[in-house]
Amino acid sequence: MELSIVGSGYVGTTVAACFADLGHSVTNIDIDEDIVEQLNDGQAPIHEPGLDELVAEHGGDRLTATTDYGAVRETDATFLALPTPSRADGSIDTSIIEAGARSLGEALGSKDDYHLVVVKSTVVPGTTEDVLGSIIEDASNESRGEDFDVAMNPEFLREGSAVEDFLGPDKVVLGTENERANERLSAVFEPLVESSAPAVVETGIREAEMIKYANNAFLATKVSLVNELGNICKEYDVDAYEVMDAIGLDDRIGERFLRSGVGWGGSCFPKDTAALVAAAHEKGYEPSLVEAAIEVNEKQPKRLLELLEDHVPPQGKRIAVLGLAFKPGTDDVRNSRAIPVIEALQNRGATVVAYDPVATENMREHFPDIEYVESATAALDGADGALVVTDWDEFAALDDEFESMTDPVVVDGRRIVERREGITYEGLTW
Numbered sequence: 077m078e079l080s081i082v083g084s085g086y087v088g089t090t091v092a093a094c095f096a097d098l099g100h101s102v103t104n105i106d107i108d109e110d111i112v113e114q115l116n117d118g119q120a121p122i123h124e125p126g127l128d129e130l131v132a133e134h135g136g137d138r139l140t141a142t143t144d145y146g147a148v149r150e151t152d153a154t155f156l157a158l159p160t161p162s163r164a165d166g167s168i169d170t171s172i173i174e175a176g177a178r179s180l181g182e183a184l185g186s187k188d189d190y191h192l193v194v195v196k197s198t199v200v201p202g203t204t205e206d207v208l209g210s211i212i213e214d215a216s217n218e219s220r221g222e223d224f225d226v227a228m229n230p231e232f233l234r235e236g237s238a239v240e241d242f243l244g245p246d247k248v249v250l251g252t253e254n255e256r257a258n259e260r261l262s263a264v265f266e267p268l269v270e271s272s273a274p275a276v277v278e279t280g281i282r283e284a285e286m287i288k289y290a291n292n293a294f295l296a297t298k299v300s301l302v303n304e305l306g307n308i309c310k311e312y313d314v315d316a317y318e319v320m321d322a323i324g325l326d327d328r329i330g331e332r333f334l335r336s337g338v339g340w341g342g343s344c345f346p347k348d349t350a351a352l353v354a355a356a357h358e359k360g361y362e363p364s365l366v367e368a369a370i371e372v373n374e375k376q377p378k379r380l381l382e383l384l385e386d387h388v389p390p391q392g393k394r395i396a397v398l399g400l401a402f403k404p405g406t407d408d409v410r411n412s413r414a415i416p417v418i419e420a421l422q423n424r425g426a427t428v429v430a431y432d433p434v435a436t437e438n439m440r441e442h443f444p445d446i447e448y449v450e451s452a453t454a455a456l457d458g459a460d461g462a463l464v465v466t467d468w469d470e471f472a473a474l475d476d477e478f479e480s481m482t483d484p485v486v487v488d489g490r491r492i493v494e495r496r497e498g499i500t501y502e503g504l505t506w
């Protein structure tokens with residue numbers, strides 16, 4: 077099929093490259109000319125394992141990019157993969173996706189054939205039909221349900237494993253309002269369903285919107301519960317990882333997302349839990365449990381700092397921060413736990429020396445004035461303490477490097493460094 081994807085960030089690029097790999101012809105539309113140029117040259121604009129290969133193979137061929145929304149007229153369906161960030165009060169800011177829907181509507185006004193518009197972005201129930209559907213109707217002068225349909229297809233990929241997750245999902249959720257939309261959306265997913273046999277959930281649009289928030293709120297709350305239990309474990313000198321490995325054997329709990337530590341970050345859990353809380357408040361409901369999950373998450377970086385302070389008061393000290401990305405495998409630093417950790421170190425008068433294998437440039441935008449080094453070895457050299465914030469595999473291999481620290485105090489927020497002779501080691505929850 078001929079597909080257009082609006083937005084070429086973490087989701088849009090991955091989805092476009094994977095759909096091209098599954099045999100569709102895909103056009104990415106983005107307002108950023110550099111991104112468009114990179115894609116047409118066969119280069120991925122973001123760091124994601126396996127993505128470079130797919131974009132190199134299909135870029136400029138089955139996968140093309142443009143800044144021109146007019147390209148949607150040559151396609152059968154358009155996916156909107158635009159940001160839906162938080163407003164200052166945590167509620168969802170739909171201004172970017174509304175602008176995209178307006179441009180899309182204007183372009184669709186001069187398309188004769190039926191078109192399907194699929195919202196891929198995470199949006200609160202009602203947004204796809206009441207907000208975006210109405211904007212497209214107004215801008216195109218066409219009728220929803222006749223000339224075009226809207227649908228909602230939430231995305232569950234994780235950064236750091238986006239390609240693998242997209243091509244091998246547990247489930248595909250197709251939220252549609254009528255049979256025609258369902259047929260076209262199903263046709264888009266047919267090659268993926270054939271190749272990886274995921275569960276296919278056919279549901280309403282509002283349900284599809286809510287499934288995404290419920291999924292993320294469940295996982296974020298699961299990790300916060302594990303962090304709370306981990307904090308209690310630490311107080312009683314109990315190894316939280318042994319406890320979690322055991323409870324994970326209960327099928328009803330499951331073994332994944334039981335890693336306690338410095339908490340969840342990224343572009344999704346923080347903003348989506350905040351948006352769900354705000355959406356609940358708007359209807360007069362008090363979402364106590366999700367609010368508590370957020371509160372626990374905010375405490376974890378503070379606990380990391382407290383453990384450091386027990387051994388090294390950071391004032392005037394050189395402190396290494398190992399890991400800046402919000403998780404391994406990505407260069408994304410949005411809501412990374414490294415941000416509150418570095419802020420807290422600066423507030424306490426420490427000199428921060430930071431290292432990450434791929435996220436340094438992105439973190440430089442938040443903290444232009446701290447020292448960035450090219451290796452964990454260089455960060456540890458002469459440091460009075462080290463805080464481990466991201467569980468990059470390479471940190472597990474660190475050994476003699478700790479000997480070059482002035483004071484080898486290591487506070488591990490991710491259980492990636494091994495406890496060993498010669499260093500003062502503190503695990504956050506073990």
Ligand SMILES: NC(=O)c1ccc[n+]([C@@H]2O[C@H](COP(=O)([O-])OP(=O)(O)OC[C@H]3O[C@@H](n4cnc5c(N)ncnc54)[C@H](O)[C@@H]3O)[C@@H](O)[C@H]2O)c1
Nearest residue numbers: 083084085086087106107108157158159160197198231235
């Ligand atoms: N990042 C994830 O892991 C993930 C996973 C599932 C769902 N989501 C959801 O997907 C959506 C997109 O997230 P993302 O992380 O890919 O965003 P992103 O910020 O990485 O990318 C967005 C892209 O949209 C482009 N853009 C902005 N305004 C535009 C416009 N008017 N027209 C065309 N292009 C425009 C930007 O230049 C950018 O390249 C969000 O709703 C997010 O919640 C994200």
Ligand SMILES: O=c1ccn([C@@H]2O[C@H](COP(=O)(O)OP(=O)(O)O[C@H]3O[C@H](CO)[C@@H](O)[C@H](O)[C@H]3O)[C@@H](O)[C@H]2O)c(=O)[nH]1
Nearest residue numbers: 231232233234235299333334335339340341342344402403
């Ligand atoms: O046991 C765990 C698992 C995760 N995390 C942290 O949780 C955050 C989120 O991790 P992960 O979920 O792997 O990455 P994301 O790319 O943010 O993916 C989440 O958010 C996406 C955007 O909505 C969804 O598509 C995914 O399904 C959902 O997992 C990271 O800071 C992790 O370090 C933990 O602390 N402990």
